Amino acid sequence: MSQPRPASDRRAEAPAPRRRRPASLIFEPPEAVADPEHFFDLESMEDPHELLRRSTELALAFRVAADRATEYQAMAAAQLADPRRFDRMPLPALAEQADWSEDYAQKMIEFGRGLLRDGGTHIGDAD
Structure with missing residues:
Protein backbone atom coordinates (compact mmCIF):
# COMPACT_ATOMS: atom_id res chain seq x y z
CA MET A 1 0.00 0.00 0.00
CA SER A 2 1.40 3.34 -0.98
CA GLN A 3 1.39 5.84 1.89
CA PRO A 4 1.70 9.62 1.63
CA ARG A 5 5.21 10.75 2.47
CA PRO A 6 6.22 13.99 4.21
CA ALA A 7 7.56 16.81 2.08
CA SER A 8 11.34 16.63 1.95
CA ASP A 9 11.68 20.36 2.47
CA ARG A 10 9.73 20.26 5.78
CA ARG A 11 12.93 20.05 7.83
CA ALA A 12 14.35 23.13 6.10
CA GLU A 13 11.28 25.17 7.12
CA ALA A 14 11.42 24.29 10.80
CA PRO A 15 13.50 26.62 12.99
CA ALA A 16 14.82 23.78 15.16
CA PRO A 17 13.98 20.12 14.58
CA ARG A 18 12.40 18.41 17.55
CA ARG A 19 14.20 15.31 18.67
CA ARG A 20 11.83 12.50 19.48
CA ALA A 61 7.39 -7.04 11.68
CA PHE A 62 8.55 -3.42 12.02
CA ARG A 63 7.32 -2.59 8.51
CA VAL A 64 3.88 -4.00 9.27
CA ALA A 65 3.83 -2.15 12.60
CA ALA A 66 4.84 1.11 10.89
CA ASP A 67 2.10 0.70 8.26
CA ARG A 68 -0.51 0.05 10.95
CA ALA A 69 0.67 3.01 13.02
CA THR A 70 0.47 5.24 9.92
CA GLU A 71 -3.11 4.13 9.30
CA TYR A 72 -4.03 4.94 12.90
CA GLN A 73 -2.33 8.33 12.54
CA ALA A 74 -4.38 9.02 9.42
CA MET A 75 -7.66 8.04 11.10
CA ALA A 76 -6.86 10.21 14.12
CA ALA A 77 -5.97 13.14 11.84
CA ALA A 78 -9.25 12.73 9.95
CA GLN A 79 -11.21 12.67 13.20
CA LEU A 80 -9.42 15.70 14.60
CA ALA A 81 -9.96 17.67 11.38
CA ASP A 82 -13.64 16.73 11.06
CA PRO A 83 -15.59 19.97 10.50
CA ARG A 84 -18.51 18.55 12.52
CA ARG A 85 -16.41 18.53 15.69
CA PHE A 86 -16.84 21.54 17.94
CA ASP A 87 -13.15 21.20 18.89
CA ARG A 88 -11.91 20.70 15.33
CA MET A 89 -8.16 21.06 15.07
CA PRO A 90 -6.95 23.54 12.43
CA LEU A 91 -4.68 22.08 9.76
CA PRO A 92 -1.57 24.03 10.84
CA ALA A 93 -1.96 22.88 14.47
CA LEU A 94 -2.53 19.28 13.41
CA ALA A 95 0.53 19.37 11.15
CA GLU A 96 2.66 20.84 13.93
CA GLN A 97 1.52 18.31 16.51
CA ALA A 98 2.31 15.38 14.20
CA ASP A 99 5.52 17.02 12.90
CA TRP A 100 4.19 16.99 9.33
CA SER A 101 4.07 19.61 6.60
CA GLU A 102 0.58 21.01 6.01
CA ASP A 103 0.43 19.32 2.59
CA TYR A 104 1.28 15.97 4.14
CA ALA A 105 -1.25 16.53 6.94
CA GLN A 106 -3.95 17.18 4.33
CA LYS A 107 -3.05 13.95 2.50
CA MET A 108 -3.12 12.03 5.78
CA ILE A 109 -6.56 13.49 6.60
CA GLU A 110 -7.87 12.37 3.21
CA PHE A 111 -6.29 8.93 3.65
CA GLY A 112 -7.82 8.67 7.13
CA ARG A 113 -11.25 9.66 5.85
CA GLY A 114 -11.05 6.84 3.34
CA LEU A 115 -10.08 4.38 6.05
CA LEU A 116 -12.90 5.56 8.31
CA ARG A 117 -15.37 5.35 5.43
CA ASP A 118 -14.27 1.76 4.87
CA GLY A 119 -14.58 1.04 8.58
CA GLY A 120 -10.81 0.88 9.10
CA THR A 121 -10.74 -2.38 7.15
CA HIS A 122 -7.19 -1.80 5.89
CA ILE A 123 -5.74 -2.16 9.36
CA GLY A 124 -4.17 -5.52 9.76
CA ASP A 125 -4.81 -6.60 6.15
CA ALA A 126 -1.10 -7.20 5.53
CA ASP A 127 -1.40 -10.81 6.71
Whole structure:
Protein backbone atom coordinates (compact mmCIF):
# COMPACT_ATOMS: atom_id res chain seq x y z
CA MET A 1 0.00 0.00 0.00
CA SER A 2 1.40 3.34 -0.98
CA GLN A 3 1.39 5.84 1.89
CA PRO A 4 1.70 9.62 1.63
CA ARG A 5 5.21 10.75 2.47
CA PRO A 6 6.22 13.99 4.21
CA ALA A 7 7.56 16.81 2.08
CA SER A 8 11.34 16.63 1.95
CA ASP A 9 11.68 20.36 2.47
CA ARG A 10 9.73 20.26 5.78
CA ARG A 11 12.93 20.05 7.83
CA ALA A 12 14.35 23.13 6.10
CA GLU A 13 11.28 25.17 7.12
CA ALA A 14 11.42 24.29 10.80
CA PRO A 15 13.50 26.62 12.99
CA ALA A 16 14.82 23.78 15.16
CA PRO A 17 13.98 20.12 14.58
CA ARG A 18 12.40 18.41 17.55
CA ARG A 19 14.20 15.31 18.67
CA ARG A 20 11.83 12.50 19.48
CA ARG A 21 12.78 9.52 21.54
CA PRO A 22 11.94 6.28 19.81
CA ALA A 23 9.05 4.48 21.43
CA SER A 24 10.24 1.72 23.67
CA LEU A 25 9.30 -1.72 22.49
CA ILE A 26 7.29 -3.46 25.17
CA PHE A 27 8.79 -6.89 24.61
CA GLU A 28 12.41 -5.78 25.10
CA PRO A 29 13.48 -6.24 28.74
CA PRO A 30 14.41 -2.98 30.54
CA GLU A 31 18.04 -4.07 30.95
CA ALA A 32 18.28 -4.51 27.16
CA VAL A 33 17.11 -0.95 26.56
CA ALA A 34 19.86 0.30 28.89
CA ASP A 35 22.53 -1.35 26.70
CA PRO A 36 22.80 0.57 23.39
CA GLU A 37 24.47 -2.40 21.70
CA HIS A 38 21.57 -4.74 22.52
CA PHE A 39 18.94 -5.25 19.84
CA PHE A 40 16.65 -8.24 20.27
CA ASP A 41 19.66 -10.46 20.97
CA LEU A 42 20.82 -10.13 17.36
CA GLU A 43 24.24 -8.98 18.52
CA SER A 44 24.80 -12.30 20.29
CA MET A 45 23.94 -14.54 17.30
CA GLU A 46 26.93 -16.20 15.73
CA ASP A 47 25.23 -18.23 12.99
CA PRO A 48 24.75 -15.91 9.98
CA HIS A 49 21.83 -17.99 8.72
CA GLU A 50 19.99 -17.58 12.00
CA LEU A 51 20.96 -13.90 12.14
CA LEU A 52 19.57 -13.31 8.66
CA ARG A 53 16.36 -15.21 9.46
CA ARG A 54 15.73 -13.39 12.73
CA SER A 55 16.71 -9.92 11.48
CA THR A 56 14.50 -10.37 8.40
CA GLU A 57 11.64 -11.44 10.64
CA LEU A 58 12.11 -8.31 12.77
CA ALA A 59 12.40 -6.01 9.75
CA LEU A 60 9.13 -7.34 8.31
CA ALA A 61 7.39 -7.04 11.68
CA PHE A 62 8.55 -3.42 12.02
CA ARG A 63 7.32 -2.59 8.51
CA VAL A 64 3.88 -4.00 9.27
CA ALA A 65 3.83 -2.15 12.60
CA ALA A 66 4.84 1.11 10.89
CA ASP A 67 2.10 0.70 8.26
CA ARG A 68 -0.51 0.05 10.95
CA ALA A 69 0.67 3.01 13.02
CA THR A 70 0.47 5.24 9.92
CA GLU A 71 -3.11 4.13 9.30
CA TYR A 72 -4.03 4.94 12.90
CA GLN A 73 -2.33 8.33 12.54
CA ALA A 74 -4.38 9.02 9.42
CA MET A 75 -7.66 8.04 11.10
CA ALA A 76 -6.86 10.21 14.12
CA ALA A 77 -5.97 13.14 11.84
CA ALA A 78 -9.25 12.73 9.95
CA GLN A 79 -11.21 12.67 13.20
CA LEU A 80 -9.42 15.70 14.60
CA ALA A 81 -9.96 17.67 11.38
CA ASP A 82 -13.64 16.73 11.06
CA PRO A 83 -15.59 19.97 10.50
CA ARG A 84 -18.51 18.55 12.52
CA ARG A 85 -16.41 18.53 15.69
CA PHE A 86 -16.84 21.54 17.94
CA ASP A 87 -13.15 21.20 18.89
CA ARG A 88 -11.91 20.70 15.33
CA MET A 89 -8.16 21.06 15.07
CA PRO A 90 -6.95 23.54 12.43
CA LEU A 91 -4.68 22.08 9.76
CA PRO A 92 -1.57 24.03 10.84
CA ALA A 93 -1.96 22.88 14.47
CA LEU A 94 -2.53 19.28 13.41
CA ALA A 95 0.53 19.37 11.15
CA GLU A 96 2.66 20.84 13.93
CA GLN A 97 1.52 18.31 16.51
CA ALA A 98 2.31 15.38 14.20
CA ASP A 99 5.52 17.02 12.90
CA TRP A 100 4.19 16.99 9.33
CA SER A 101 4.07 19.61 6.60
CA GLU A 102 0.58 21.01 6.01
CA ASP A 103 0.43 19.32 2.59
CA TYR A 104 1.28 15.97 4.14
CA ALA A 105 -1.25 16.53 6.94
CA GLN A 106 -3.95 17.18 4.33
CA LYS A 107 -3.05 13.95 2.50
CA MET A 108 -3.12 12.03 5.78
CA ILE A 109 -6.56 13.49 6.60
CA GLU A 110 -7.87 12.37 3.21
CA PHE A 111 -6.29 8.93 3.65
CA GLY A 112 -7.82 8.67 7.13
CA ARG A 113 -11.25 9.66 5.85
CA GLY A 114 -11.05 6.84 3.34
CA LEU A 115 -10.08 4.38 6.05
CA LEU A 116 -12.90 5.56 8.31
CA ARG A 117 -15.37 5.35 5.43
CA ASP A 118 -14.27 1.76 4.87
CA GLY A 119 -14.58 1.04 8.58
CA GLY A 120 -10.81 0.88 9.10
CA THR A 121 -10.74 -2.38 7.15
CA HIS A 122 -7.19 -1.80 5.89
CA ILE A 123 -5.74 -2.16 9.36
CA GLY A 124 -4.17 -5.52 9.76
CA ASP A 125 -4.81 -6.60 6.15
CA ALA A 126 -1.10 -7.20 5.53
CA ASP A 127 -1.40 -10.81 6.71
